[in-house]
Amino acid sequence: MTMLARSWSLLLDIIYPPRCGGCDRRGTLMCADCLADMVPIAPGLYSAEGLDALICAGVFAGPLRNAIHKLKYESDTPLARALAHLVSDALSADANWIAEDGAPPVLVPVPLHPTKKRARGYNQSELLAHELGKLTSWRVDKGLERIKHTRSQVGLSADERASNVADAFEWRGGDIPERVLLVDDVCTTGATLTQCALALRERGCDHVYAVTVAKAVGHALTADV
Secondary structure (H helix, E strand, O other), X not given: OOHHHHXXXXXXXXXXXXXXXXXXXXXXXXXXXXXXXXXXXXXXXXXXXXXXXXXXXXXXXXXXXXXXXHHHHOOOOOHHHHHHHHHHHHHHHOHHHOOXXXXXXXXXEOOOOHHHHHHHOOOHXXXXXXXXXXXXOOOEOOOEEEOOOOOOOOOOOHHHHHXXXXXXXXXXXXXXXXXXXXXXXXXXXXXXXXXXXXXXXXXXXXXXXXXXXXXXXXOOOOXXX
């Protein structure tokens, strides 16, 4: 960040003090109390069909759920910075997930359909991926696109979720990266991540990992290990 950008950021913080995504307290994007109340997911790799590994920072509940909701539905886009830090910490805790030769993955955000992105004004997963890219120095590629307008996954059963997003994604970027780390806000059953992974593998991607800010409890992945 340049000196001018830092100065501008500080000025904005003075004029519009940040508020905690968990409890709305002024002064920080995620306060210490809310971070302490967050339920972390113990280090350890999970998987779903099509994925080499899935890493989630915390349980989709309490302050973390509040923060994700504000980022996703209330245009509180600065929260992407704070949530990306949680994702980065989760990746560091599971440092062995990456390929043996240590080559960094390319960050690929889970895409929204253009219609939904226009209505919302942004894709929260893109914001998370770009903030994570700043923390890791890993490249972000938005070559994965959602080609089918699907209904919301909220309230759908596992089978309905899988059917809803089937064949909804396609790689339309340049050369397919050899290693991809999908970035999304919440994993419920893993159906969306699975379809993204299958679309990437169809184009020749060798390794597909995924990371999310949160994992919804009470919902089994499509293929737990």
